[in-house]
Amino acid sequence: MSKYFLAQTLGFLCSDEHEPALLEQAVKITDLEYQKLFEGQAQGRAIAADELGRPILVERPGPSAETLALIERAWRDGQLQATDGVVARHRDELDAGGATSLSATQFQSLQDYRRLLRQWPAQDDFPASDKRPVQVMPAPAAAPAVKRTQARKPAQPAPDAAS
Template sequence: MLYYARTTGGFYDDEVHQSIPADAVKITQDQRAALLIGEAAGRKISSDTKGFPVLVNREPPSDEILIAQARQWRDTEIDSLNWLRERHRDELDAGRTTTLTAAQFGELIDYIQQLRDWPASGGFPKTDARPAAPAWIAEQTR
Protein backbone atom coordinates (compact mmCIF):
# COMPACT_ATOMS: atom_id res chain seq x y z
CA MET A 1 0.00 0.00 0.00
CA LEU A 2 1.21 3.53 -0.82
CA TYR A 3 0.88 6.53 1.47
CA TYR A 4 1.53 10.26 1.42
CA ALA A 5 2.42 12.16 4.60
CA ARG A 6 1.75 15.90 4.80
CA THR A 7 4.27 16.38 7.63
CA THR A 8 7.18 15.09 5.56
CA GLY A 9 5.85 15.80 2.07
CA GLY A 10 6.89 12.28 1.18
CA PHE A 11 5.55 9.05 -0.22
CA TYR A 12 5.73 5.79 1.69
CA ASP A 13 5.33 2.16 0.68
CA ASP A 14 4.47 -0.25 3.50
CA GLU A 15 6.49 -2.95 1.73
CA VAL A 16 9.61 -0.77 1.93
CA HIS A 17 9.20 1.51 4.93
CA GLN A 18 8.97 0.08 8.42
CA SER A 19 7.79 3.35 9.90
CA ILE A 20 5.07 5.45 8.30
CA PRO A 21 4.08 8.83 9.77
CA ALA A 22 0.81 8.92 11.67
CA ASP A 23 -0.67 11.55 9.35
CA ALA A 24 -0.08 9.45 6.21
CA VAL A 25 -3.07 8.90 3.92
CA LYS A 26 -3.53 6.02 1.50
CA ILE A 27 -3.07 6.76 -2.20
CA THR A 28 -3.01 4.63 -5.33
CA GLN A 29 -0.07 3.96 -7.60
CA ASP A 30 -1.85 5.95 -10.33
CA GLN A 31 -2.28 8.94 -8.01
CA ARG A 32 1.39 8.85 -7.08
CA ALA A 33 2.41 8.59 -10.75
CA ALA A 34 0.20 11.55 -11.70
CA LEU A 35 1.67 13.62 -8.85
CA LEU A 36 5.23 12.84 -9.89
CA ILE A 37 4.47 13.67 -13.53
CA GLY A 38 2.99 16.98 -12.43
CA GLU A 39 6.02 17.72 -10.26
CA ALA A 40 8.36 16.96 -13.17
CA ALA A 41 6.33 19.41 -15.27
CA GLY A 42 7.03 22.21 -12.78
CA ARG A 43 4.15 21.98 -10.35
CA LYS A 44 4.50 21.43 -6.62
CA ILE A 45 3.09 18.58 -4.53
CA SER A 46 1.18 19.97 -1.56
CA SER A 47 -1.74 18.67 0.45
CA ASP A 48 -5.38 19.57 0.88
CA THR A 49 -7.12 20.16 4.21
CA LYS A 50 -7.50 16.42 4.76
CA GLY A 51 -3.83 15.70 4.06
CA PHE A 52 -4.31 14.23 0.60
CA PRO A 53 -1.63 15.19 -1.93
CA VAL A 54 -2.57 17.70 -4.62
CA LEU A 55 -0.67 19.56 -7.32
CA VAL A 56 -0.39 23.33 -6.97
CA ASN A 57 1.35 25.99 -9.00
CA ARG A 58 4.74 27.00 -7.67
CA GLU A 59 5.05 30.52 -6.36
CA PRO A 60 7.13 32.74 -8.60
CA PRO A 61 10.65 33.40 -7.35
CA SER A 62 11.13 36.43 -5.11
CA ASP A 63 12.63 39.65 -6.43
CA GLU A 64 15.81 38.86 -4.51
CA ILE A 65 16.16 35.50 -6.26
CA LEU A 66 15.44 37.02 -9.68
CA ILE A 67 18.06 39.72 -9.08
CA ALA A 68 20.65 37.18 -7.93
CA GLN A 69 19.96 34.98 -10.97
CA ALA A 70 20.21 37.94 -13.34
CA ARG A 71 23.49 39.09 -11.82
CA GLN A 72 24.86 35.54 -12.06
CA TRP A 73 23.90 35.35 -15.74
CA ARG A 74 25.41 38.78 -16.39
CA ASP A 75 28.68 37.92 -14.59
CA THR A 76 28.95 34.60 -16.44
CA GLU A 77 28.33 36.35 -19.77
CA ILE A 78 31.06 38.92 -19.09
CA ASP A 79 33.48 36.18 -17.99
CA SER A 80 32.75 34.22 -21.16
CA LEU A 81 33.86 37.20 -23.26
CA ASN A 82 37.15 37.94 -21.51
CA TRP A 83 39.14 35.61 -23.77
CA LEU A 84 37.86 37.38 -26.88
CA ARG A 85 38.74 40.82 -25.55
CA GLU A 86 42.16 39.62 -24.32
CA ARG A 87 42.96 37.88 -27.61
CA HIS A 88 42.29 41.09 -29.52
CA ARG A 89 44.44 43.14 -27.15
CA ASP A 90 47.25 40.57 -27.29
CA GLU A 91 47.16 40.58 -31.09
CA LEU A 92 47.44 44.38 -31.07
CA ASP A 93 50.30 44.32 -28.53
CA ALA A 94 52.16 41.76 -30.64
CA GLY A 95 51.71 43.82 -33.79
CA ARG A 96 49.76 41.03 -35.47
CA THR A 97 46.72 41.17 -37.68
CA THR A 98 43.71 41.03 -35.39
CA THR A 99 41.05 38.38 -35.63
CA LEU A 100 38.37 40.98 -34.90
CA THR A 101 37.91 44.11 -36.92
CA ALA A 102 38.10 47.44 -35.12
CA ALA A 103 34.32 47.72 -35.50
CA GLN A 104 33.76 44.27 -33.98
CA PHE A 105 36.05 45.08 -31.07
CA GLY A 106 34.08 48.28 -30.49
CA GLU A 107 30.83 46.31 -30.51
CA LEU A 108 32.33 43.82 -28.05
CA ILE A 109 33.41 46.55 -25.65
CA ASP A 110 30.01 48.25 -25.98
CA TYR A 111 28.24 44.97 -25.24
CA ILE A 112 30.36 44.32 -22.15
CA GLN A 113 29.59 47.84 -20.92
CA GLN A 114 25.87 47.30 -21.56
CA LEU A 115 26.09 44.15 -19.44
CA ARG A 116 27.77 46.09 -16.64
CA ASP A 117 25.13 48.84 -16.84
CA TRP A 118 22.14 46.47 -17.11
CA PRO A 119 21.41 46.32 -13.34
CA ALA A 120 20.85 50.09 -13.34
CA SER A 121 18.40 49.91 -16.24
CA GLY A 122 14.65 49.94 -15.84
CA GLY A 123 14.30 46.43 -17.26
CA PHE A 124 16.57 44.66 -14.78
CA PRO A 125 16.28 41.74 -13.88
CA LYS A 126 13.84 40.71 -16.63
CA THR A 127 15.38 38.26 -19.10
CA ASP A 128 13.74 39.98 -22.05
CA ALA A 129 15.54 43.19 -21.06
CA ARG A 130 19.00 41.62 -21.23
CA PRO A 131 21.45 43.34 -23.56
CA ALA A 132 21.64 41.54 -26.89
CA ALA A 133 25.01 40.16 -27.92
CA PRO A 134 26.25 41.01 -31.41
CA ALA A 135 25.43 38.02 -33.64
CA TRP A 136 29.03 37.50 -34.75
CA ILE A 137 30.17 36.68 -31.18
CA ALA A 138 28.55 33.24 -31.41
CA GLU A 139 30.76 32.47 -34.42
CA GLN A 140 34.01 33.00 -32.49
CA THR A 141 35.89 29.97 -31.24
CA ARG A 142 38.59 29.69 -28.65
Protein backbone atom coordinates in the same frame (compact mmCIF):
# COMPACT_ATOMS: atom_id res chain seq x y z
CA MET B 1 -2.85 -2.60 2.55
CA SER B 2 -4.27 0.94 2.64
CA LYS B 3 -2.36 4.09 1.75
CA TYR B 4 -2.40 7.30 3.79
CA PHE B 5 -1.11 10.83 3.29
CA LEU B 6 0.40 12.76 6.21
CA ALA B 7 0.10 16.50 5.53
CA GLN B 8 2.70 17.51 8.16
CA THR B 9 5.46 15.69 6.29
CA LEU B 10 3.87 15.54 2.83
CA GLY B 11 4.64 11.85 3.05
CA PHE B 12 2.79 8.62 2.40
CA LEU B 13 2.16 5.80 4.84
CA CYS B 14 1.08 2.20 4.44
CA SER B 15 -1.33 0.65 6.93
CA ASP B 16 0.73 -2.51 7.33
CA GLU B 17 3.98 -0.62 8.06
CA HIS B 18 2.92 2.11 10.51
CA GLU B 19 1.33 2.34 13.94
CA PRO B 20 -2.40 3.10 14.10
CA ALA B 21 -1.68 6.24 16.17
CA LEU B 22 0.30 7.71 13.26
CA LEU B 23 -2.31 6.66 10.71
CA GLU B 24 -4.97 8.55 12.71
CA GLN B 25 -3.12 11.80 11.90
CA ALA B 26 -3.18 11.01 8.17
CA VAL B 27 -5.92 10.87 5.52
CA LYS B 28 -6.69 7.68 3.68
CA ILE B 29 -6.25 7.81 -0.11
CA THR B 30 -7.11 5.40 -2.89
CA ASP B 31 -4.60 3.57 -5.05
CA LEU B 32 -5.79 5.67 -7.99
CA GLU B 33 -5.16 8.94 -6.09
CA TYR B 34 -1.72 7.67 -5.10
CA GLN B 35 -0.91 6.76 -8.71
CA LYS B 36 -2.13 10.12 -10.08
CA LEU B 37 -0.09 12.05 -7.50
CA PHE B 38 3.11 10.31 -8.52
CA GLU B 39 2.33 10.66 -12.22
CA GLY B 40 1.87 14.40 -11.66
CA GLN B 41 5.11 14.59 -9.73
CA ALA B 42 6.92 12.82 -12.58
CA GLN B 43 5.57 15.51 -14.92
CA GLY B 44 7.14 18.28 -12.83
CA ARG B 45 4.36 19.17 -10.42
CA ALA B 46 4.71 19.04 -6.64
CA ILE B 47 2.63 17.22 -4.05
CA ALA B 48 1.20 19.53 -1.39
CA ALA B 49 -1.62 19.43 1.16
CA ASP B 50 -4.89 21.33 0.86
CA GLU B 51 -6.61 23.02 3.82
CA LEU B 52 -8.15 19.68 4.86
CA GLY B 53 -4.81 17.86 4.74
CA ARG B 54 -5.60 15.99 1.53
CA PRO B 55 -2.85 15.60 -1.08
CA ILE B 56 -3.04 17.81 -4.14
CA LEU B 57 -0.79 18.57 -7.09
CA VAL B 58 0.52 22.12 -7.46
CA GLU B 59 2.81 23.85 -9.92
CA ARG B 60 6.37 24.06 -8.65
CA PRO B 61 7.39 27.60 -7.86
CA GLY B 62 9.99 29.12 -10.15
CA PRO B 63 13.36 30.28 -8.93
CA SER B 64 13.37 33.16 -6.46
CA ALA B 65 14.33 36.67 -7.55
CA GLU B 66 17.65 36.22 -5.77
CA THR B 67 18.36 32.99 -7.65
CA LEU B 68 17.45 34.58 -10.99
CA ALA B 69 19.77 37.50 -10.22
CA LEU B 70 22.61 35.08 -9.41
CA ILE B 71 22.01 33.21 -12.66
CA GLU B 72 22.04 36.41 -14.71
CA ARG B 73 25.15 37.76 -13.00
CA ALA B 74 26.93 34.46 -13.69
CA TRP B 75 25.86 34.66 -17.35
CA ARG B 76 27.04 38.28 -17.56
CA ASP B 77 30.38 37.44 -15.92
CA GLY B 78 30.82 34.58 -18.38
CA GLN B 79 30.16 36.87 -21.35
CA LEU B 80 32.68 39.40 -20.08
CA GLN B 81 35.26 36.69 -19.49
CA ALA B 82 34.64 35.20 -22.94
CA THR B 83 35.45 38.54 -24.58
CA ASP B 84 38.44 39.46 -22.37
CA GLY B 85 40.87 37.66 -24.65
CA VAL B 86 39.58 39.40 -27.79
CA VAL B 87 39.97 42.81 -26.13
CA ALA B 88 43.46 41.97 -24.87
CA ARG B 89 44.54 40.68 -28.30
CA HIS B 90 43.26 43.84 -30.01
CA ARG B 91 45.11 46.08 -27.55
CA ASP B 92 48.29 44.02 -27.94
CA GLU B 93 48.03 44.30 -31.73
CA LEU B 94 47.58 48.09 -31.45
CA ASP B 95 50.59 48.34 -29.13
CA ALA B 96 52.68 46.36 -31.60
CA GLY B 97 51.75 48.82 -34.34
CA GLY B 98 50.64 46.16 -36.80
CA ALA B 99 47.32 45.12 -38.24
CA THR B 100 44.51 44.25 -35.84
CA SER B 101 42.16 41.29 -35.96
CA LEU B 102 39.18 43.60 -35.39
CA SER B 103 38.37 46.78 -37.23
CA ALA B 104 37.94 49.93 -35.16
CA THR B 105 34.16 49.64 -35.66
CA GLN B 106 34.12 46.02 -34.52
CA PHE B 107 36.22 46.83 -31.47
CA GLN B 108 33.95 49.74 -30.53
CA SER B 109 30.90 47.50 -30.93
CA LEU B 110 32.50 44.91 -28.65
CA GLN B 111 33.30 47.56 -26.06
CA ASP B 112 29.70 48.87 -26.24
CA TYR B 113 28.43 45.34 -25.62
CA ARG B 114 30.76 44.92 -22.63
CA ARG B 115 29.56 48.24 -21.23
CA LEU B 116 25.93 47.04 -21.54
CA LEU B 117 26.89 43.82 -19.77
CA ARG B 118 28.34 45.75 -16.85
CA GLN B 119 25.21 47.92 -16.65
CA TRP B 120 22.80 44.96 -16.98
CA PRO B 121 22.24 44.35 -13.23
CA ALA B 122 21.16 47.99 -12.74
CA GLN B 123 18.54 47.90 -15.52
CA ASP B 124 14.80 47.78 -14.78
CA ASP B 125 14.40 44.53 -16.75
CA PHE B 126 17.09 42.70 -14.75
CA PRO B 127 17.06 39.69 -14.23
CA ALA B 128 14.74 38.80 -17.14
CA SER B 129 16.91 36.59 -19.35
CA ASP B 130 14.97 37.56 -22.47
CA LYS B 131 16.09 41.17 -21.92
CA ARG B 132 19.81 40.42 -21.79
CA PRO B 133 22.20 42.65 -23.73
CA VAL B 134 22.85 41.33 -27.22
CA GLN B 135 26.17 41.58 -28.99
CA VAL B 136 25.96 43.17 -32.42
CA MET B 137 29.22 42.69 -34.26
CA PRO B 138 29.57 44.55 -37.56
CA ALA B 139 30.73 42.40 -40.44
CA PRO B 140 34.42 42.64 -41.20
CA ALA B 141 35.41 44.78 -44.13
CA ALA B 142 35.90 42.76 -47.27
CA ALA B 143 39.50 41.82 -47.74
CA PRO B 144 41.06 42.71 -51.08
CA ALA B 145 41.04 39.88 -53.54
CA VAL B 146 44.38 38.13 -53.80
CA LYS B 147 45.25 36.21 -56.92
CA ARG B 148 46.64 32.88 -55.90
CA THR B 149 48.75 30.83 -58.22
CA GLN B 150 49.03 27.13 -57.96
CA ALA B 151 52.50 25.89 -57.21
CA ARG B 152 53.99 23.86 -59.99
CA LYS B 153 55.07 20.36 -59.33
CA PRO B 154 58.72 19.67 -60.09
CA ALA B 155 59.21 17.95 -63.41
CA GLN B 156 59.52 14.22 -63.08
CA PRO B 157 62.28 12.58 -65.09
CA ALA B 158 61.02 10.39 -67.90
CA PRO B 159 61.04 6.73 -67.03
CA ASP B 160 64.19 5.07 -68.21
CA ALA B 161 63.47 2.50 -70.87
CA ALA B 162 66.40 0.41 -69.65
CA SER B 163 64.83 -0.20 -66.25
